[in-house]
Amino acid sequence: MPEQTFDQEPDVLWVAAVQVATVWTSPESARAIDAPGISTPTDMDRWTAELTFEKRVALCDENRVQTQLLYGEAVIIMEIKDDWAHIVIPTQPSKKDKRGYPGWVPLNQLKKVHKTEWDQERTAAVTSKFAWLQSADGEPVIKLSFNTMLPILNDEGNRLKAATPNGPLFLAKEHAAIYQTGSGIRQQPGQKLVSAGEHYRKLDYFWGGMSAFGYDCSGFTYAMHKANGYQIPRDADDQLAGGEKVSYHNLMPGDLLFFAYEEGKGNLHHVGFYYGDGKMLHSPQTGKGIELIDLNGTIYEKELCGAARYWQQAGEK
Structure with missing residues (x-):
């Protein structure tokens, strides 16, 4: 991963702490109607349902949105302006910045995690369209998207205990694929x-x-x-x-x-x-x-x- 330019703590990563963090062109890009998409936690179902056709088109035509981050995806913070973080995303290559895709996210949609906790031998990738992260007693906590990837702390029968920005939580095995973190997901035809x-x-x-x-x-x-x-x-x-x-x-x-x-x-x-x-x-x-x-x-x-x-x-x- 490229050198972090804002937070120089060597044992820390910044990761997305909401189900989907939208990456905006500037801190001024988000509108009142976008509140469910910039809140913590986000409510992506509500946001996408409430946006009219015209408001959706404006995300592009008015150059408001750049890309999105999934829960747990790591970023590099370049600067902080008020309550917003200027970031790049190493997992999303772009000619816009050799370090990764650039843009702005609300700072409270990011959290620090310790690399020692995040660096696990195995990773869980969500394979269902959606999957709920659960508390220890099985209560739903966060609705995750397909392709969300989280470090595995322990295999607990029909559930996986995962490291998350919100502490250890649980994911049903039926909604995930497990792969070795060092080698990545096996490439398919x-x-x-x-x-x-x-x-x-x-x-x-x-x-x-x-x-x-x-x-x-x-x-x-x-x-x-x-x-x-x-x-x-x-x-x-x-x-x-x-x-x-x-x-x-x-x-x-x-x-x-x-x-x-x-x-x-x-x-x-x-x-x-x-x-x-x-x-x-x-x-x-x-x-x-x-x-x-x-x-x-x-x-x-x-x-x-x-x-x-x-x-x-x-x-x-």
């Missing part, structure tokens, strides 16, 4: 990426979204790669630049398709998964849900500008 994504068909698009409460186009492709053992850049243009280029006649399920304005000659604006048989699985735009479509005869067919691959065949690992 491309078909597994699209199979994972199919579970989110009809999920509403959310600008900057990185969780099962709503994904944007590149957040969706990022998340399905992450769930299958690959760390790729956060944004679509970086995803195209960083992947292995693939010719259109060699496309395979799990490859990424990229689209640009002016029939593929203008600015890149979209990414989706090649599904096979001329189809694409993607998170299209505000007001629509994740869908599987035939490319033939669509605007996407005209705007296609590139394809890239991050996944590997079993023999290439």
